[in-house]
Structures are given as structure tokens and as C-alpha cells.
Amino acid sequence: MEPETEAAYADSVQQSWPSLVRAAVFLGARPHEAEDLAQTTLVRCYTGWTKVSSAENRDAYVYRMLLNCLRDVRRTRWWKDRQYDAGLDAAHTAEPDATDRVALADAVHRALGGLTKPNREVVVLRYFVQLTERQTAEVLGIAAGTVKSRLSRALAHLAADDHLLDFTGGSR
Template identity: 75%
Template structure:
């Protein structure tokens, strides 16, 4: 890789790291697993930087790579053994956020509410609202039509609006 490409890649990594880790967490990975998945994604970006940097929609391309890395991780025997022992349940170790219990409670409630969605619907919500991709970019990442993204978002948001974890945060006023 030449010096200019190396600098462009380093700049991209610095800009994208936090977003990739957050997306992996909201897609169901634990924080330390999310960092591994983001790192693996960025290594794959490095090895194919020419394709990544010349992609029509670089963010969509990279988030597709992130989803593939997450799926690859979940296919391994280690993941299957770990899931079978129940260590992925919500009772697992959590890292408290530095800005207090309220922020932790909010993040935990959102994580629990998202876990109630189906995988395709959770992917759409995370990519659209947490990663802040457009509907078109989200459709490109997932390889589905834009209309499918819209319908999944509509169903997901209705389901999240009625979710007990979210209602508990608002005091159940919507009940």
C-alpha cells in the first residue's frame, strides 16, 4: 500500500472505529467481542483497501463486511459452545458506562429491547438509526430492496414502542 493510501486508511479507521464497535454491540455482540469484530472488519478493509476506497458506497460496503464478520464469528464452534452453555444470556458480565447508572440503564433497556426483534429487523434498526445509514445504504448493506427496509423499520419501530423494557424507562405512560 502506498503512503497516500495508508494515510487514507488510517484516517478512515480513526473515524469509523467507534461506530463499528457500537454497531456490533447493537447487533448482539458483547463489548469485547464487538471490538474483535470491528478489528477483523478493519483488517479485511486494509487487505482490500483499493476495493473499499473505490466503492460507490464505502459505508455500506464496510458495514456489509462487519455483518459478514459477525456471522463468521457466530458460525465457529467456539461461539456455538459458548451459546449452548448460556454465557451469552443477559446475566453475563457488563461494563458500566462512566457517566452513571441512568445511562447504563438506558443502554441496557435498548439492548434488551433490540434483542426482542428478529435478526433481520434488528439489523435494519441498528444500521438505520444507530449507524445512521440512509434507507438506500441500509438496503445495499443487507442486499434487500429499499421497500423491504422501510417495511422492516415500520414493524420494528411499532414493536419497540410497545416493548416493556422501553416502557419501563418512560414510566409505562403509554400503557
């Protein structure tokens, strides 16, 4: 890779790393797995930088790559045989005075876990990654209207979720 091109790639990595990791966490990966997914995505970006840099919407292209990496990992036998712990890794490393933040993060993760995979992907890309409806549709390869309907169903489900009701002061 030429020095100019490599510098552009390095800038892209520096800007996108935190949001890729965050998106992977909200898509259901644990923090260390999210970092692995983001790294795999960025390696794929490096090997295909010509396509990535010439994409009409680079962010959408990269998030699509992240989703593909996540789907590839989840197809493996290792993922299917994986045992889940009762708590989040973050709960074990949080400072004692951050219990409210940990409880909220746990509630959000549990609520997102209650969504179907397509609805969770739409919510994460639209609200946590902050892509537009059009960009979200491009990433997922679906129509913008489908993004809107999935968001509507997902938000209705989240609004009634028991894990989040404790934080909103609502009741069923």
C-alpha cells in the same frame, strides 16, 4: 501499500472505529467482542483496500463487511456454546452515578435482543449508524421497500417492549 494509500486507510480507520464498535454492540456483541469484530473488519478493509476505496458507497461496503464478520463469528462452534451472563459488562464497570445511563443501555439492549435478526440489523444500521434507507438496503442487499417494512415492524415491536416502557412512562 503506498504511503498515500496507507494514510487514506489510516484516516478511514480513525473515523470509522467508534461507529463500527457501536454498531457491533447494538447488533448483539459484547463490548470486547465488538472491538474484535471492528478490528477484523478493518483488517479485511486493509487487505481489500482497493475495492473498499473504489466502492460507490464506502460506508455501506464497510458495514456490510462488519455484518459478514459478525455472521462468520456466529457460525462458529464457540459462539453456539457460549453462555450468557445475566447482566451486561457495562453494568459492572459503570460509575455509581451513571446508573440511569446503564439502566437505559440495558433496556435498549434487551429490547433490541427481542427483535428478529433481520429487523435488528435494519434498526441498528438505520438509527444507530445513521445510514439512509438506500444505504441500509445496499448494506443488507435488500430492496429499500423491505428496509421500510422491516423498520415499521421493528419500531412497532420496540414501542410495545416492556423494557422500554419504564423509560417512556408508558404502560401496556
